[in-house]
Amino acid sequence: MTRATSTSRPTASAGSWHRFANPGRFLRISGHVYPWSLGLALLCLGVGLVWSLGLAPADYQQGDSVRIMYVHVPAAWMALFAYSLLAAAGASLLIWRHPLGGVAATAIAPVGAAFTFLALATGSLWGKPMWGTWWVWDARLTSVLILLFLYLGHMALTHAFENAERGRKAAAVLALAGVVNLPIIKFSVDWWNTLHQPASVTRIGTPAIHEAMLWPLLVMAGGFMFFFFAVVLLRMRAALAAQRAEALDRRIMLGR
Amino acid sequence: MNALAALLARDLRLALRQSGDVLLAVLFFILGAALFPFAVGPEPNLLLRIGPGLIWVMALLSVLLSLDRLFAPDHEDGTLDLLLLAPAPLEGIVLARILAHWLASGGPLILATPLLAVFFGVPTYALPVLLGSLLLGTLALSALGALGAALTLGARRAGVLVPLLVLPLYIPVLIFGAGAVDAVLTGLAARPHLLLLAAVLVLSLPLAALAGAAALRQAAE
Amino acid sequence: MNALAALLARDLRLALRQSGDVLLAVLFFILGAALFPFAVGPEPNLLLRIGPGLIWVMALLSVLLSLDRLFAPDHEDGTLDLLLLAPAPLEGIVLARILAHWLASGGPLILATPLLAVFFGVPTYALPVLLGSLLLGTLALSALGALGAALTLGARRAGVLVPLLVLPLYIPVLIFGAGAVDAVLTGLAARPHLLLLAAVLVLSLPLAALAGAAALRQAAE
Amino acid sequence: MSMAPHSSTQQPPLSQPNRLEVTALDCLRGGWPVFSDLQFRLESGDLLLLTGPNGSGKSSLLRILAGLLPPAGGDLLWNEAPLHGGDSHPPSIGYVGHRNAIKVNLTLQEDLAFWARFHGQPQHRIAQALEAFDLTPLAARPGRVLSSGQGRRLALARLKVMQAPLWLLDEPLVGLDKAAVLAVRNEIEKHRRDGGIIVLATHQDIWHVEEQRLDLGTFTVSPDQLQELEA
Amino acid sequence: MSMAPHSSTQQPPLSQPNRLEVTALDCLRGGWPVFSDLQFRLESGDLLLLTGPNGSGKSSLLRILAGLLPPAGGDLLWNEAPLHGGDSHPPSIGYVGHRNAIKVNLTLQEDLAFWARFHGQPQHRIAQALEAFDLTPLAARPGRVLSSGQGRRLALARLKVMQAPLWLLDEPLVGLDKAAVLAVRNEIEKHRRDGGIIVLATHQDIWHVEEQRLDLGTFTVSPDQLQELEA
């Protein structure tokens, strides 16, 4: 017998209600981090845009259309990165039952989907001058499209249930099952013969890209990253605030 | 009349309330079309050649997949019994339901079509005909689908029976719809095809209303 | 073990009892494939070129359409509650259900494939690879589909949500399956494709069992 | 009985006397006989209790009266005219079956508002209906959260948003708590005072004395009759 | 309380005393509190009646006990070990919910035969179970033709083809005729004599005196408690 029968509420069991609200520590820490990431995002994006669109050299083959790269490549990176985080958040919810995992995943999914869409749209814009068509069914392009659908499926599943908890957990399972798509996207250019360019920045050893293009690219990538964190933190804080508001609502309703 | 307006409003509200229902049908449309390049290979010429046909087939399958939501939920939860007792004519109820179904399935598909057209490289000048054919066609698909859904209510394994009944009825719609686009792509007149499509629509609406109502009456017991 | 055998026997009996269920899935497969010539035109060369791919896509869609019968009826009538209380491990229950689903959907499809192959003019020497790829592939489709079906149990508009979730997971199966047939038709080795397909199957069965069981536990409330 | 002139454009108001007459009614289900040669006659203000063991045909009789199930034989008359399928103006019918016809995504308010509009009835009845079955606190919540008794109460509340002289209630008390059972009895009495006619199937013996009762257990078909039915 | 040695490989036979203990149980549905701080303890042979108005949480409590709904807090112990999710050997549970889990295409015989095999029980129990609920004449007919009370009886008959020490019955008497109500009471008394434990939700007051009762209407959550719970 682990616990004697007593009329008073055992504290451990009362504690389990905390699953539903009050992640106070997160709110405190994120309150400090959020303004910094937002500030850094604005700074990097400002500097990066001026640098990449104005100062960086045009490509001797592609001309000015190469400047799409400064948006396309960071967006594509973020699309992959956000999905890894989404899966990690899902794992933390399923395995360690960390409630913030669910809140984080719900916050990440639309932002990741937006980056994926941006990568697709800019890639498509770039494809017109480069390949002469908006779209080809090449392995990389298609696998990114599938990634977009995984994001959308995640969002739809999250909101498909009355019980928000259930939606988050179901979506977490989906996010984990979809992880197989990440290596396919990353290595598709190596495995299959594709139109799309193989890795030139992120390959092992020295990047095969000129420094005058590399630096503004990295600044833009930093800006995207900080922006991502700022938005995700904001969305998480908003979700937690909404949970509290709901709890208050209920109390008022019951108090009638 | 008032009763039918109330029913239509309720059906649309339910469709919107299932947050993202409409979105999901469209996603299936796009996603399904995206399957084909994997299966037949990515050569642009081939894809352009079969693109408009594929768009049409996927629109058809999307509508088909949503047919089980037409009457089955009302049948299962007992709402159909109450609708059958209603003061409104049953044929009107069926028509209102068809309209609601089309607004929630065919309509959004049409909005998403330009995107797929870009994917498959359908030239811009063919787009109006593609959209026009889908406009007439998906409404006919909803109507004929309603007939199939009503006929199979309460049948064992209605899920597979509906496609079986409905696909033969859908084939004329598909032929004229895809034919219209094909005509415009090969420099011929799309008008005759569109007129035939309109004729199918004009025939299928009253047919669906009358036969659908009869089938619904049979379904209660 | 005994409990799982009992479940499998019951599922198969129900599938056969729904007079012609199995037949209907096959008919959908055939009828659906027959849609394409209407949509893309009847040129034999084009049809031969896209034939194997279409057969694969239609097999995929047939399996997809039958997914809503995997767990939903048990969920709605309360049987799932009783299965969850069972002495048998839930993962085993999911596997038994996957097997039953495959025997009633994928299996018959494979039997009907030679017919479609003739229809599209697929040469005889490619048939063994086509059948082998479908054998491995449809089982993987049933497994991944079970995962999707379990995840969406009780969801709003599960009917359209399932395709959305499942299609991205189905694409590797489709690529390797259609790839195997394409390889043999273009004189290349089909073996690597078939091995990859087997790998997908070997991964997806335990994944479906574990994640599917977790999802079923969530579904009761 | 002569029809009042205005009854040709709309159903007779409840205050006008009505009569439901059932003669020689037979019922088959899936080819099996359930009951045979049933007859009764109800006037405005009457309540008929259907009793009888499980499977004796109470639900089947109610569905026949509602026009949802075709009878194997016999006549149903409403004020001397056929209750269903005739050219005359049948009464509107309030039917509560075994299933509650609740949409999980509509709030209770929306559910009742739809049925009121559908039957062309004014919206002010909704609040009354919710109140009568103690559903007012749940008015803004979706149907999916209802417990079994709450769901049953919503199904019954629909009777109050439509103006139907004939009520057909299939075990209306199932799953109701004591307060709700009282509410149902109240509504039934009110409807009778207003001149309505009610047929109600039940296993719970909460009514006493005055009502008419029909024990369907006594109308089951004997082998002889069966032969005759099938002849 | 010491566990008998054989209990590690299979569940204790019904003759061995069992105990179900519930402490500080809280229940939320869709974020809304239903009841809080519930506790009770049942020994072999006990019957607990759950009463309370509609929506007070009877069904929710039964689903929590069955392990179908996670509690928001509190402990469920079976013979000192966790009832669900522990490594020990939980009892098998006989659960009859609001829905009857009937397959329209299986005959009654087949239905019971499946559940017996599924629970590893001998097939001779099937005939007994059919007989106990007067379903023998319907044994060869498919589930689709059952009337509401017949369906309920089939759901109850399943209890007799499985050997479960703990029965959780959610309004088992709904729609039953008088003979069937008696049959249920019989089975319940028999199960208690065999050392079983029963938790039963009902609105129909057909039991008297001796049983333990839990009125869930008295456990609803006040706004104060809610604050504490959510803090």
Ligand code: HEM
């Ligand atoms: C819709 C079409 C496109 C999509 C979905 C897409 C997708 C991607 C993805 C996912 C990456 C990240 C790869 C990694 O991290 O390894 C990437 C990087 C890149 N893409 Fe695209 N892309 C598209 C079109 C294009 C076009 C038209 C070009 C220009 C010819 C292009 C040039 C690049 C370059 C240079 C990189 C950086 C590679 C590296 O250094 O790692 N992309 N793209």
Ligand SMILES: Nc1ncnc2c1ncn2[C@@H]1O[C@H](COP(=O)(O)OP(=O)(O)OP(=O)(O)O)[C@@H](O)[C@H]1O
């Ligand atoms: N899925 C759900 N989501 C949210 N709330 C729910 C859900 N199911 C039930 N509830 C609410 O929980 C409360 C308890 O419901 P429950 O079904 O346990 O009541 P009950 O005591 O069994 O009532 P009844 O006597 O009507 O069967 C009710 O107020 C109900 O509205």
Ligand SMILES: Nc1ncnc2c1ncn2[C@@H]1O[C@H](COP(=O)(O)OP(=O)(O)OP(=O)(O)O)[C@@H](O)[C@H]1O
């Ligand atoms: N769809 C059907 N097909 C064939 N037989 C049916 C069908 N529905 C019901 N029956 C049979 O008809 C008879 C009458 O059923 P009905 O539902 O009318 O009984 P009931 O009096 O309402 O019973 P209960 O008290 O259990 O609700 C039953 O014996 C039943 O088995």
Ligand SMILES: [Mg+2]
């Ligand atoms: Mg009945």
Ligand SMILES: [Mg+2]
């Ligand atoms: Mg209940």
